[in-house]
Amino acid sequence: MKLCAAEKLMDQYPVNLSVAVSNNGSHELALAQLPERQVYIWDESKAAAKNIIRLGRALRHTCFDRVYLAYPSYKREGVIGLLARAGEKKVLLDGAGDWKYFRKIYRSKNRKPANIHDINANYALFGVASQGYLNPGGMFNMKVENDYKDYADSFFSESGLASKFVIAVHPGANGGGKRWDPEKLIKLCRELNERFACRFVIVGGSDELKLKQTVAKGLGENAVMLNSSTLSQTASIIQRCDLFIGNDSAPMHISAILGVPVAALWSYTDFHRTSPYGPGNIIIRRACRCSPCYSSNGSFMDNCEYGMKCIKNLELADVLQVMSHCMEIMLDKKRKVSAEDLNSLKIDGIERVYELEHGCTVVDFKG
Numbered sequence: 001m002k003l004c005a006a007e008k009l010m011d012q013y014p015v016n017l018s019v020a021v022s023n024n025g026s027h028e029l030a031l032a033q034l035p036e037r038q039v040y041i042w043d044e045s046k047a048a049a050k051n052i053i054r055l056g057r058a059l060r061h062t063c064f065d066r067v068y069l070a071y072p073s074y075k076r077e078g079v080i081g082l083l084a085r086a087g088e089k090k091v092l093l094d095g096a097g098d099w100k101y102f103r104k105i106y107r108s109k110n111r112k113p114a115n116i117h118d119i120n121a122n123y124a125l126f127g128v129a130s131q132g133y134l135n136p137g138g139m140f141n142m143k144v145e146n147d148y149k150d151y152a153d154s155f156f157s158e159s160g161l162a163s164k165f166v167i168a169v170h171p172g173a174n175g176g177g178k179r180w181d182p183e184k185l186i187k188l189c190r191e192l193n194e195r196f197a198c199r200f201v202i203v204g205g206s207d208e209l210k211l212k213q214t215v216a217k218g219l220g221e222n223a224v225m226l227n228s229s230t231l232s233q234t235a236s237i238i239q240r241c242d243l244f245i246g247n248d249s250a251p252m253h254i255s256a257i258l259g260v261p262v263a264a265l266w267s268y269t270d271f272h273r274t275s276p277y278g279p280g281n282i283i284i285r286r287a288c289r290c291s292p293c294y295s296s297n298g299s300f301m302d303n304c305e306y307g308m309k310c311i312k313n314l315e316l317a318d319v320l321q322v323m324s325h326c327m328e329i330m331l332d333k334k335r336k337v338s339a340e341d342l343n344s345l346k347i348d349g350i351e352r353v354y355e356l357e358h359g360c361t362v363v364d365f366k367g
Contacts, residue, residue: 002070005122148236170246172208186218267311279359280336288367
């Protein structure tokens with residue numbers, strides 16, 4: 001999400017931009033937008049001290065006019081920012097990331113406005129106009145489409161998906177507390193298949209293999225499991241899908257950036273900040289008073305005093321009614337879903353339907 005603002009900066013100003021990213025997938029997004037020499041990579045397989053020494057030496061060779069710590073940032077970004085030589089250094093101070101640490105070492109007075117998306121927060125930090133909220137990841141979108149066309153063509157042809165309504169399904173997330181029950185997800189997909197004859201591609205990382213296998217097995221011949229090795233390959237398949245269903249995760253954000261409509265099953269995180277960006281996307285959640293929650297240490301599943309009711313009490317019947325309505329609109333009217341469409345739903349338990357400042361629709365069920 002941080003690189004969307006960097007792209008806008010390059011669009012609106014004649015800048016020579018360099019970025020420092022992690023090799024957890026972010027580097028693929030960065031290399032889609034910038035020459036390799038302008039991408040500094042933090043190697044997750046190496047110790048922090050080794051990364052700091054290596055990147056510090058590399059960055060000291062250049063005197064930058066300005067260094068931005070994209071929002072939210074943590075201690076390692078703060079250290080790298082300190083090591084980089086620059087005329088000015090800018091950071092947003094707020095309750096996300098290691099902001100208390102930054103407040104002590106960066107004399108920044110920039111504060112993030114309340115209840116805005118992280119992408120828009122970085123637009124504000126970088127001093128660029130968002131120019132609306134459509135297609136925030138254009139350069140990545142084009143690179144995936146151009147460089148991985150043959151890969152996606154082959155996958156869809158061999159899987160018999162070329163003429164189907166295809167839904168990308170991601171059962172995983174970074175942490176079990178964000179994951180909707182996979183058995184509920186399987187039942188949801190079965191119902192959607194029976195009603196709309198859709199097919200499914202199960203996506204996710206190599207560390208989610210067992211979870212992907214469970215969902216693929218539960219859906220049988222109606223699902224294909226994707227075993228791509230890179231983020232860009234996965235993105236090329238998602239880009240061809242008609243809809244994405246999943247949890248709050250990296251594939252969810254990639255889908256939104258690629259312009260694929262997202263239906264996200266939400267748990268405890270702050271949806272104002274990290275919901276799928278843009279109109280046509282929806283999140284379905286329990287409006288628990290304790291959410292958003294970032295206060296627990298370690299595993300949310302073990303430490304939540306409310307038993308993770310935000311995600312565990314998100315019922316299959318409720319999600320199915322919302323998703324069926326969305327599918328009817330997408331198939332019959334050939335367009336994305338809006339808050340107005342979902343406001344017409346008469347479902348017991350819906351507390352509120354509303355649109356966020358960046359266009360995503362929120363469906364709140366009573367907590």
